Amino acid sequence: MANEIAKGPAAPGVAKVDPILVADGVRREFGGLVAVDVEHLEIPRGKITALIGPNGAGKTTLFNLLTGFDKPNTGKWTFQGRDLAGVPAFKVARIGMVRTFQLTKALSLLTVLDNMRLGAKHQPGESLLRALVRPLWRKREAEITVAAEELLKRFKLDAKSDDFAASLSGGQRKLLEMARALMSKPVLVMLDEPMAGVNPALTQSLLEHIKGLKDDGTTVLFVEHDMHMVRHISDWVIVMAEGRIVAEGPPNEVMKNPAVIDAYLGAHHDSDLGADKIAKEAN
Amino acid sequence: MTRLRSLAGLLLLLGTVFATLLGGTAASPAQAATCAAADPTLPYIVEGTLLNNGETPLKGVQVNLTGNGVDACVLSDENGYFMLTVAKPAKYTVSIETSTLPAGVGVDPADQASQAVDLTVTSDQGVIFPLGKVADTSVSIWAQLADRLFNGLNMGLLLALASIGISLIFGTTGFSNFAHGDMVSLGAMLTWFMTQILGWPILAAGAVAIVAVGASAYLQDAAIWRPLRRRRLGLNQMMIVSIGFSIVFRYLILIFFGGETKDLGSSTEPVAWMAPITTTSTSLIGMGISAVALAGVALFLTKTRIGKATRAVSDNSSLAASTGIDVERIIRIVWILAGLLTGIAGVLWGLRYQANWSTGFDILLLLFAATTLGGLGTSLGTAVGAIIIGLVVETSALVIPTDLTYASALFILILVLLVRPQGILGKKQRLG
Amino acid sequence: MDLIVALQSSFGELITAGTAAFVLCAIGLAIHFGFTGLLNFGQAAFAAVGAYGYAIAALDFKAPLVLSVLFGLLCAVIFAVLLGIPTLRLRADYLAIVTIAAAQVFKFVATSSAITDPSGNVITGGAEGLSEFGGTFYSLNPVPAGEYQVFGNSLTQDQIWVDIVGWLLVVVCALLTYFLTRSPWGRALKGIREDEDAVRSLGKNVYLYKMQALILGGCMAALGGMVFVINSQTVQPTVWGTNFTFTIWTVLLLGGATTVLGPIAGGVVFFTLFAFIQKVLEGLVAIHWMGSLTIPQVGQIRLILVGLALMLLVIFRPQGLFGNKKETLFNG
Known part of the structure; x- marks a missing residue:
């Protein structure tokens, strides 16, 4: 597996065969405290990559930096060869790198369907002047609505489409947020803890959706605490601790890496890292 | 922390210096000029009202009337009103005795200090003297600058007292209180009432006013803000509520105290040895008190257990709560402290500049500029920001018209938001 | 005191260009x-900027x-661009602070x-303000000259004309x-209201949308300011204070902020009540039921009631008098 993805033996910052995102020297400090200090990072195209690490490892901060929601003190990164440093968040999303948030950001007073429609690209009616001339955007709106309804069906939210997003459960909001991110047909989806707060009945279907994304050719990068999920769906795992990347590799190798066990568990060496609980549940 | 402490030391030192300096100087009473009141039986009248910047009445200013063999003078009353009467219709010259104007106030444009009146066409002629703070051209620019800087420091200290409350409340609750300025008005109005109506000595009146404003702050929190926090009302909603409350607060003050600008009876006699800086003994004592109070706050926040807890709540209130700090209690203390400080600011502002029912609301702009410049939620930053705002507002009068000096605060506010929105000493995360 | 007369003349107040x-x-x-x-x-300032702009162009x-x-x-x-550039990238309170300042x-x-x-x-006319700039407007008046009786109020043809134009602009x-x-544009605005980071993550230029909204709403306020001063024929600085701004807020929150008819319904209710309360309080003062209060103080009490109404609405009925509870604007 490592040979398919990485150019050399698995190690922090290893070069990838076909990287979609390459970051160099990305560093972010908060009042003297180093939150992120990544020397070199490559994300493989068309794969599912997991970003793991203990609380405060800087995973979400790295997400924020790469997607333009925060600015690093230093650093450069490219997406599909395009320099992204200093590019504002909305432009990052437009060129195909769409993220979700750890704390779900469903737009409560919009209907579920409107949430979805807002995710779409190329709606001329989103410009102030053209908004006034309905014929200019009616056709595109119909296309968007069809696409939105299709995705909602896939995520089993179609029954809710005319309800306010505020009425959804926490897990449903996670699903909505993910579905909404897919409306723009992104090249790279970055999911920040997609499983947090989702009840077990939904986790399995969420896992299937993420695998389905890969089958459609979308690259996935996700932050997760749940080791079971990481082991089950990821092709590659990157481990962060104290702002740095401490290990990389295929899931099974990484889980055995003493540096990871050290970073991840600290004193709790005897804990089980990769129990196949989900698999058992699924069976 | 160390910076806070050194600020405290510096301010304490400042306060002591002022107190020592003042020990040797007794404020001399304003010199009474010898002008008789106008004879009301004479038929021809020249009258007017002397208002500084068009709003503050000037009392005891001498106005002369000459011509046609007449040489009369009169002093303006407490409403700034003056009246001169003559027996015969003729052309006269009315002039203002600029030496009797308070320090820093002059006729602008200067040629209006002396005006011709023609009593042959009317028997009652009104005269308007355009009065305002003017730069004295006979004084060197450096002397003027020194004067402005000193008075700016004075203003800055008062702004610091009033705005630290905004900052502390924002720090602990995340809420920007738009009704904060009205506590300044309350302090000034209460002092006016007790000194001028009840005839109490200023020390007693000031102390009671400060305690009363502190109590009002406690009541505001207990009656409005604590219940709203319990209801988990959003911060934007709280801001709108505070605006509504500020309207209620302000108009209650207006109904109780009336709309006139109040003179709190402080001396207007410049302290001679401070020249070229024009200041009064009241202002100097006021500056001493503000410096001591600010030093006290700095010591409170750095040295006492409650002060440290306050800063912990400001840093991260849920973390503070999990370490056993009673956050609600801290917020209550912060409100009372904010009220007391703002009360001091109100009393001193009233003594220094006079005040009316909307003074506090008028300076709200300066208070928010100070907190934003210093970094919302940081007390030290706010104090520094307030002093900078005070200095800029005062010195800007050297280059822009005096009635537009507050605009310089808006300019700073916008500049800060463009360049460094977290303020001088703020942390970036707070913008989130 | 005649309540019917009070009510009728309050109703007459409603249809004026001032409302x-x-x-x-x-x-x-x-x-x-x-x-x-x-x-x-600072909505009053947007209205004032429009009003002064109009008056200065017409006079100078x-x-x-x-x-x-x-x-x-x-x-x-x-004005909107100047205020928007420094604030629209920051947390909501900064716009509040900068606009009020x-x-x-x-x-x-x-x-x-x-x-x-x-x-x-003096370009702005100073404290006295500017006047007599309505000539170009009133010269277009198609209403025949005369006195008109509307709800017990006697109006001139010019008043009728400005009332008609004012309400046409409202429509x-x-x-x-x-x-x-x-439209999809409005959907993006609502999304920003709910969570601007989410909208940003979907590839929308949030800053541009906010700026457009600030400009558009500011222009409507400017039109309001022009109607206001053409109606009163003077523009003076004292009018455009916080009372003006927060009367607008109360009008909006009364009717419900998230609906198009909200401001109109709010305006109707507010100004009927406002005029009615004034009449009732004045009546009570006349028959010495209000202690030592004077007529000018009645106006002040009325403003206290506006402040109270603003507080109570935001706390207890954020959706407005007619809004749907489910659509309440603020939910954390």
């Missing part, structure tokens, strides 16, 4: 706050009506006699708002 002016400002504020979530605490440049109105709108656009400073500038034209006249702005908020 229309506030409703226009409130529709603008609905775009700012109701649909985009922008806390504009002798501009025809259309150009005067366009100049007023241009001033409002510039700018409104105050605008009053200082308008009152100051320092800004003069080359011939030495135009309300329709514009209706169509815009139902």
Whole structure:
């Protein structure tokens, strides 16, 4: 597996065969405290990559930096060869790198369907002047609505489409947020803890959706605490601790890496890292 | 922390210096000029009202009337009103005795200090003297600058007292209180009432006013803000509520105290040895008190257990709560402290500049500029920001018209938001 | 005291251009706050900028009506951009602080006699303000000269004309708002109101949307300001204070901030009540039921009631009198 993805033996910052995102020297400090200090990072195209690490490892901060929601003190990164440093968040999303948030950001007073429609690209009616001339955007709106309804069906939210997003459960909001991110047909989806707060009945279907994304050719990068999920769906795992990347590799190798066990568990060496609980549940 | 402490030391030192300096100087009473009141039986009248910047009445200013063999003078009353009467219709010259104007106030444009009146066409002629703070051209620019800087420091200290409350409340609750300025008005109005109506000595009146404003702050929190926090009302909603409350607060003050600008009876006699800086003994004592109070706050926040807890709540209130700090209690203390400080600011502002029912609301702009410049939620930053705002507002009068000096605060506010929105000493995360 | 007369004349107050002016400002504020979530605490200044722009163009440049109105709108656009650039990237309170401060400073500038034209006249007219700039507007009046009886109030043809134009502008702005908020553009605004980071993550230029909303709502306020001063025939700095701004807020929150009809309904209710309370309080003062209160103090009590209404609405009925509880604007 490592040979398919990485150019050399698995190690922090290893070069990838076909990287979609390459970051160099990305560093972010908060009042003297180093939150992120990544020397070199490559994300493989068309794969599912997991970003793991203990609380405060800087995973979400790295997400924020790469997607333009925060600015690093230093650093450069490219997406599909395009320099992204200093590019504002909305432009990052437009060129195909769409993220979700750890704390779900469903737009409560919009209907579920409107949430979805807002995710779409190329709606001329989103410009102030053209908004006034309905014929200019009616056709595109119909296309968007069809696409939105299709995705909602896939995520089993179609029954809710005319309800306010505020009425959804926490897990449903996670699903909505993910579905909404897919409306723009992104090249790279970055999911920040997609499983947090989702009840077990939904986790399995969420896992299937993420695998389905890969089958459609979308690259996935996700932050997760749940080791079971990481082991089950990821092709590659990157481990962060104290702002740095401490290990990389295929899931099974990484889980055995003493540096990871050290970073991840600290004193709790005897804990089980990769129990196949989900698999058992699924069976 | 160390910076806070050194600020405290510096301010304490400042306060002591002022107190020592003042020990040797007794404020001399304003010199009474010898002008008789106008004879009301004479038929021809020249009258007017002397208002500084068009709003503050000037009392005891001498106005002369000459011509046609007449040489009369009169002093303006407490409403700034003056009246001169003559027996015969003729052309006269009315002039203002600029030496009797308070320090820093002059006729602008200067040629209006002396005006011709023609009593042959009317028997009652009104005269308007355009009065305002003017730069004295006979004084060197450096002397003027020194004067402005000193008075700016004075203003800055008062702004610091009033705005630290905004900052502390924002720090602990995340809420920007738009009704904060009205506590300044309350302090000034209460002092006016007790000194001028009840005839109490200023020390007693000031102390009671400060305690009363502190109590009002406690009541505001207990009656409005604590219940709203319990209801988990959003911060934007709280801001709108505070605006509504500020309207209620302000108009209650207006109904109780009336709309006139109040003179709190402080001396207007410049302290001679401070020249070229024009200041009064009241202002100097006021500056001493503000410096001591600010030093006290700095010591409170750095040295006492409650002060440290306050800063912990400001840093991260849920973390503070999990370490056993009673956050609600801290917020209550912060409100009372904010009220007391703002009360001091109100009393001193009233003594220094006079005040009316909307003074506090008028300076709200300066208070928010100070907190934003210093970094919302940081007390030290706010104090520094307030002093900078005070200095800029005062010195800007050297280059822009005096009635537009507050605009310089808006300019700073916008500049800060463009360049460094977290303020001088703020942390970036707070913008989130 | 005759309650029917009081009620009737309050109703007469309703249809005036003065009410229309506030409703226009409130529709603008609905775009700012109701649909985009922008806390504009200086709506009075937008109205004032429009009003002064119009008056100065009409007086100093002798501009025809259309150009005067366009100049007023241009001033409002510039004002919105100046306030928006430093604040719209930051947390909501900064816009609130800067707008309330700018409104105050605008009053200082308008009152100051320092800004003069080359011939030495104060451009804004200083404390006395400007007057007699309505000529180009009233010369277009198609209403035949005469006295008209409307709800017991006697109106001149000029008053009728400005009332009609004021309410026509309300209809135009309300329709514009209706169509815009139902478009994909309006959907993006509502999304920003709910969570701007989410909208940003979907590839929308949030800053641009907020700026457009600030400008559009500001222009509506500017139109309101023009109607207000053409109606009163003077523009004075004291009018555009915080009372003006927060009367607009109360009007908006009464009717419900997230609906197009909210500002209109709010305006109708507010000004009926406002005039009615004034009459009732004056009546009570006349028969010495209000202790030592005087008539001017009645006006002050009325403002205290506005402040109270604003507080109570935000706390207990954030959706407005007619809004749907489920659509309550603020839920954390």
